Amino acid sequence: MTVIVIAGGSQPEIVEFVNLAKNFYGEQLQFVVFDKADNIDPNHFWTYYHCANDQEVAQQAVNYVATGSGQVLMKGLIQSHILLKALVQDKFDLKKQTLLSHIALIKLPQAANRSFLLTDGAMNIAPTTTTMIEIVDNVLVVAHKLGIVQPKIALISSAENFNPKMPSSVLAKEVAKHFQDQTTGLVFGPLSLDLALSPQAVQRKHYHGPIMGDADVIVVPNIDTGNVLYKAFALFAGAQVGGMITGAKVPVILTSRSDTAQSKFYSLQLALRQLDTEV
Amino acid sequence: MTVIVIAGGSQPEIVEFVNLAKNFYGEQLQFVVFDKADNIDPNHFWTYYHCANDQEVAQQAVNYVATGSGQVLMKGLIQSHILLKALVQDKFDLKKQTLLSHIALIKLPQAANRSFLLTDGAMNIAPTTTTMIEIVDNVLVVAHKLGIVQPKIALISSAENFNPKMPSSVLAKEVAKHFQDQTTGLVFGPLSLDLALSPQAVQRKHYHGPIMGDADVIVVPNIDTGNVLYKAFALFAGAQVGGMITGAKVPVILTSRSDTAQSKFYSLQLALRQLDTEV
Known part of the structure; x- marks a missing residue:
């Protein structure tokens, strides 16, 4: 049994999402919702806790996973910064790595339905070398959990040539x-997006390197690049x-x-694959 | 009659391209090719000038447009920086604006075949406020030449909220x-890519603003963002x-x-639409 804790979840969008999840996973998943609005769960899908305001929603939801009652934390319709502020409070002791970073899983129909990870288009604004090393450390953990033994990690720039400017x-x-x-992953860059993801572009450019259109992970140099991508x-x-x-310590959606x-x-689905127990 | 000057053009890719152009425009276009390789033109498509090396290719090609013999300059397979170095030499007097910037024209089938301009994903690495103002000045000229009277210009960030960090x-x-x-264009930002280009995203986010998924121009905050896009x-x-x-003073492809x-x-086609004479 895996418990998904939703901060700010009493909304039609979340009902629709829980429906999808229940249809797929059945009784393997339980949902716990914290909200300041009324409970709109029509089918007793979830356990509901009413809170006074968004701050309490965030505190209660984070506390629920911190005490081990929930395994995945999910942001509903409260603001991100309110949830994140609660998440990093020392009293909850939920930080595992030194850095929190965002990772997206993207499946492209044009690339033979190949999936790859993209980081970081949502959390870290302008990574320094140290920050980007931590971003790569985080995505290595996630890639390994997804079963990619030695992920090919492309560090994106505008071209594959090193340019000091x-x-x-x-x-x-x-x-x-x-x-x-490092043997747990192949980290390579600078590399342009076309050479990282498109075998056709690699062929057209007669490019040879350790990553040739087959990257498992795309690491972007700044949040704007990841966000537009x-x-x-x-x-x-x-x-x-x-x-x-x-x-x-818990995946946060x-x-x-x-x-x-x-x-x-x-x-x-991405979050569930980070847990040690099979769902 | 419009003359296209190609620096480094004696390659199969350029023959294929000139074929396409000749089929479409017929005798309205003439091509002049400078190269250090042998002339591979199989059908007397172009006028050919042999040069000793890439530097001479660049100098000769730029000189050809500077003296008014050619109306469009095109980079073939020589390196960009060699051509650009020649282009900005004072002796040729070819700079019109204070800044050179790259502009792409993109037609997206998913957005009802709507076209928009994207700048700058190839020239200016990390624009300052002054540089970005010049980038916008340049794209205003191009948009007007394309017949867009008051282009909607979206200045892209990761979100539509102003964030001082x-x-x-x-x-x-x-x-x-x-x-x-300014009345010659509507310049608005910060705006996220989805709100700039997707009316569906605008609807889902209940967003209201002067640009609602109908941007004519996307201005990116740095070269990497434009390049991946x-x-x-x-x-x-x-x-x-x-x-x-x-x-x-001449469009450069x-x-x-x-x-x-x-x-x-x-x-x-984009370059030809910048000329004052109809092609």
Whole structure:
């Protein structure tokens, strides 16, 4: 039995999402919802706790997973920063890694339905070398949990040539150097997006390297790059997208207002695959 | 009669591209090719000039447009920086605006075949407020030449809320402020990509603003954001993409090795629409 704790969940979008999840996982999942609004669960899908305001919603939801009663935390329709502020409070002792980072799972129909991870398009604004090393550490854990033994991790810049005038190129080179003797993953960069994800582009450019259109992970140099990429894939490339925050002791699903119920469901699947128990 | 000058053009890819252009425009276009390799033109498509090396290719090609013998400059398979170095030399007097910037034209089948411009994913690495104002000035000229009287210009950040901690958000706010009384275009930001380009996302987020999924121009906060976006649209969203450098007295087509002949042709169409004479 796995318990999903939703902070701010008494909304039609969440009912639709829980419906999808219940249909797929049946009684393997239980849902606990904290909200300041009235309980709108029509079918006794979830256990409901009423709170006075968004701050209490966040505190109660985080406390529920911190005490071990829930295994996955999910943001409903409260604001991200309110939930994240509660999540990192010392009293809950929920931080596992030094850094929290966002990881998206993207399945592209155009690339033979291949899936890859994208990080970080939602949490860390302008990573330094140290921050990006931690972002890679976090995504290595997630990739391994997904069963990718030695993930190919592409550090994205605008081109594959090292360019000292291009900050993303310098960042990629430094981070790749840090991981050069790592055997749990292949960390390579700078690399452009086409060479990281498209075997056709690799062929057209006659490119040879350790990653040739077959990256398992895309690491972007800044939040704006990841954010537009996530949105372009989701809105214009027909991709299945899900996302979560990693680095805490429980996976945290951070849905956006513009995510569909289906996309929330993919996020749940990604989060469940991070747990040690099979769901 | 319009003359297209190609620097480094004696390659099969360029023959294929010139074929496409000749089929479409017939005798309205003439091509002049500078190269250090042998002339491979099989059908007397172009006038050919042999050069000693890439530097001479660049000098001769730029000189040809500077003296008024050619109306469009196109990079073939020489390196961009060699051509650009020649282009900005004072002796040629080819700079019109203070800044050269890259502009792509993107037609997305998913968005009812709507076209929009994307700038700058290829030239300016990390624009300051001043640089981004010049990027917007350049794209205003191009949009007007395309017949868009008052283009809706979205300054992209990761979200539509102003966030002082997010450099792209601060940049967008400052640039939008600079253009607030401008009547030749509507310059607005910060705005997220989904709200700039997708009416469906606007609807789902209940968003209201001067741009609601109907942007004519996407201005990105840094080169990496524009570069991945261009590549994602071209490779995974089935978009038609073309691109050029603006700010010089002649349009400059800067093709990439991974561009198809078709994409080079779209770039030519975009460039031709910048000329005062009809082609």
